[in-house]
Amino acid sequence: MRIARSVAGLSPVDVGDHVCWVVPAEDEFQRAARDFLRDGAKIGDKLMVLGSVPPAWLEVQSPRALLIDPADATGGAGWDTDALVSLVGREAEAADRQGFRALRVLAQMERVWPEGTTPQQVADRELRLDALMGGGTAAIVVCAYPSSVFPPELLEQAGSVHPHFTGRLEQAPAFQLFHSAKGHWNLNGVVDADGAESFHAAVIGLLRNMPVLRLSCRGLQLIDASGMQMLVKAADAFPGHRIMVEDSNPTVRKCWELLGFDDPTIPVELAP
Structure with missing residues (x-):
């Protein structure tokens, strides 16, 4: 079972991890990224760098390592979600055939996403990548987001x-939504007015691709009225689609009822 956590740097990451790394400064990125790649080479991972990393970084490992700059490959347009997910899945399979322990990916997200990418697009793309990782793909993916490039709301x-976060933000993400099994997603933390828009964008991204979204809320501490309204709003955007809220605590269930959401006409159901 995948468990959300904050990690102190990149050293603890392992196979199956999908990490958001908010990078405060270029020199820190250079140091940590070198260590991340060198550690992987030592333990038998195949390395893949998505970005403009100097080739000298790859001198310590096999010539079969991959250095791909999506911005150059697409003329600055960045990659769409299908291209990114397909690439990681395909190269993870190749790494297994070639005898590597896993595929170790470092992605410079300012080179991956096209200019003007919205928070909703980030949610959609990262959640689809997380579904690949949570589905048992033998890979480690670190998505590096420079704080000097991306606005606070996108970070x-x-x-x-x-499921994993490291770096520096003024405030760490209040909630985390990540893949647990086919059609099942874990929701942890707190969803309140401050994070309601981010929560709505994430749920919209998932519902677009599945008729029934199952949210396991065992790790959810609180969802207030604004969060509940966003959940219903997202479900209403896709007629015929439903959200099943599972493992919610008694406080969440009571608030749901008191606010009038316990209504069979609403396409969101709290499972018993």
């Missing part, structure tokens, strides 16, 4: 749709 969104 907050990125942090909320990864």
Whole structure:
């Protein structure tokens, strides 16, 4: 079972981890990224760098390592979600055939996403990548988001749709939504007025691709009225789709009833 956590740097990451790394400064990125790649080479991972990392970084490992700059490959347009997910999945399978322990990916997200990417697009893309990781793909993916490039609202969104988070934000993501099993997603933390828009964007991204979204809320401490309203708003955007809220605590269930959401016409159901 995947468990959300904050990590102190990149050293603790392991196979199956999908990490949001908010990078405060270029020199810190250079140091930590070198260590991350070198550690992988030592333990038998195949390395893949998505970005403009100097080739000298790859001198310590196999010539089969991959250095790909999406911005150059697409003329600055960045990659769409299908291209990114397909690439990681395909190269993870190749790494396994070639005898590597896993595929170790470092992605410079300012080179991956096109200019003008919205928080909702980030949520959609990262959640689809997380579904690949949570589905048992033998890979480690670190998504590096420079705080000097991306606005605070996009950084907050990125942090909320990864199971693991490291780096510096004014405030760490209040909630985390991540893949647990096919059709099942874990929701942890707190969803209140401050994070309601980010939560709505994340749920919209999931509902777009599945008729029934199952949210396990065992790790959810609180969802206030604004969060509940966003949950219903997201479900209403896709007629015929439903959200099943599972493992919610008694406080959440009581508030749901008191606010009048316990209504069979609402396409959100709290499972018994």
